[in-house]
Amino acid sequence: MKTLLLFIILSTSTLHAQYEGLWEGYDGEWGHVSRQLIALAEATPPDKFAWRPAPGVRSTSEIYMHIALANFYLLSVTGPPMPPDIKSNDMEKAVTSKADVIAFLKRSLDAVKTARAQLKPGDLQRKVKIMNKDATVDGMYLRIIVHDNEHMGQLIAYARMNGIVPPWSKGGPE
Numbered sequence: 001m002k003t004l005l006l007f008i009i010l011s012t013s014t015l016h017a018q019y020e021g022l023w024e025g026y027d028g029e030w031g032h033v034s035r036q037l038i039a040l041a042e043a044t045p046p047d048k049f050a051w052r053p054a055p056g057v058r059s060t061s062e063i064y065m066h067i068a069l070a071n072f073y074l075l076s077v078t079g080p081p082m083p084p085d086i087k088s089n090d091m092e093k094a095v096t097s098k099a100d101v102i103a104f105l106k107r108s109l110d111a112v113k114t115a116r117a118q119l120k121p122g123d124l125q126r127k128v129k130i131m132n133k134d135a136t137v138d139g140m141y142l143r144i145i146v147h148d149n150e151h152m153g154q155l156i157a158y159a160r161m162n163g164i165v166p167p168w169s170k171g172g173p174e
Contacts, residue, residue, distance in 0.1 A: 039168060
């Protein structure tokens with residue numbers, strides 16, 4: 001009986017962590033994808049950051065840097081300026097070490113979270129322009145979260161091809 005109770009308690013905390021943020025609106029979903037991106041990056045061995053499934057396809061580090069750079073760029077459309085140390089899109093290929101990539105990723109995820117938290121009522125409906133198209137701040141934040149989740153799927157596939165199990169799916173339902 002004690003073993004069953006312990007199993008239920010441990011399973012509940014694992015399931016809670018696995019689903020934390022889901023169904024809790026934008027901020028909950030943003031926290032969820034942010035935690036997963038960081039956890040997967042940290043679980044990936046340093047030598048796998050250079051791995052790519054085929055020539056001409058982004059490597060693992062390039063995907064993480066693409067996410068980070070896109071987060072900063074899409075966020076800049078809503079108002080906050082691009083960080084001064086981001087000079088070009090070449091950083092996607094130039095920043096390759098696990099520590100540096102994770103640092104950029106964390107900075108970009110935090111920048112989005114912080115900027116969104118500072119929005120005032122009505123800010124989400126403010127009009128912005130991107131690629132000669134009218135959009136709203138809300139639409140930009142939606143694009144950011146969708147883009148990050150899209151590449152999360154790609155990174156999960158890369159990880160699985162390299163025998164890396166995403167940390168949130170270890171021992172639980174997949």
